[in-house]
Amino acid sequence: MDKFELVAPYAPTGDQPEAIEKLTEGIQNGLKEQVLLGVTGSGKTFTMANIIERVNRPTLVLAHNKTLAAQLCSEFREFFPNNAVEYFVSYYDYYQPEAYVPGKDVYIEKDASINDEIDKLRHSATSSLFERRDVIIVSSVSCIFSLGDPEEYQKQVISLRPNMQLSRDGLIKRLVALQYSRSDIGFERNNFRVRGDVVEILTANSGNEALRIEFFGDEVDRLTTVDTVTGELTARLNYAAIYPSSHYVTDEEKRKKALTEIYDEMLERVEFFESQGKLIEAQRIRERTLFDMEQIREIGYCSGVENYSRVLSGRAPGSTPYTLLDYMPEDFLLFVDESHVTIPQVRGMSGGDTARKKNLIDYGFRLPSAYDNRPLRFEEFLQKKGQTVYVSATPAQFEKERAEQRRSR
16 A cells, blocks of 8 residues: 555544644645644644645654654554554663773673564564555654665565575575574574475564465475464465565675775774784774674674674765665655654764764774764754654744744644
């Protein structure tokens, strides 16, 4: 489906019809920034839903925390049961960033607990953007943090159809390149298993259904989905797409080029530390980098692979990182919910990240290219955000000055 279909047991009332009409008109007339005023409980989400239906463009709704994002996502799913409403927030249940405290000579290793369900929802969000236009993504400020190259991510997708020429071993090789793991006993997301001429995969964006590919010689014979618990066939498919298990996946040629660049940067850094008489830092960055390179070479990734994201994606030093905003189509619409809180949060993300990275780089724990694994700076966010509606009961001076139109709900 390419059209949003709003389902609600009631119609807009009070100030809502005028706000919907004027804000929709403003978007269609090319206004860059507008404000929707309204106190909590006044039906701002319903007003947004009506605007989304009328404008009919892929939409990003930005909230300032996970709880609010989850609430908004739930409400939008009720309003748009036939469309793709996705949830994109940080997938960490617990996150201790990598850091170094020079005064105490204490290195704090990155420690994190990843929520597998949220990771699945993140992959569901990005894959939906490549497959359809009727997509609403409700996100926290995680959307301004570094993500892999969207072109590379899309290029690595495995497209399957019945009767296409592809051997079982050829598919297995491609799955391993996409960082899927073979597991014939435990069957979890991002794993696949093989039974004779049958390959079953729990893809990065899948729930309780596995994709089953049956081969006849070097040809795909049949595509089906099966329930992972009961084993029952749930659907027969004419087409299936397998997305990478990581947003940082790269092809072999690009990876080789990146490894060469990482190695050269390491040599420069070692030479710099040695010229300063910092032999411990020189040894530290050499050992750390060589270990990471070996892992990337053999299995395609390493712990902290995001610190090499700029090199792996082939970007220039200091360039703007790829984020969820780069996965959105050019004409996407942005709603900033509770903008008086959300905008300052977006503005403050970059500074703290840079300060933490500086110690890691200065003391030989990371290469300078790690600086480029960062959230968007505020000016970069403003350049990428597209047409925007700020939603708030108490808009700040920033929204008031930039808004070309203000409407009360």
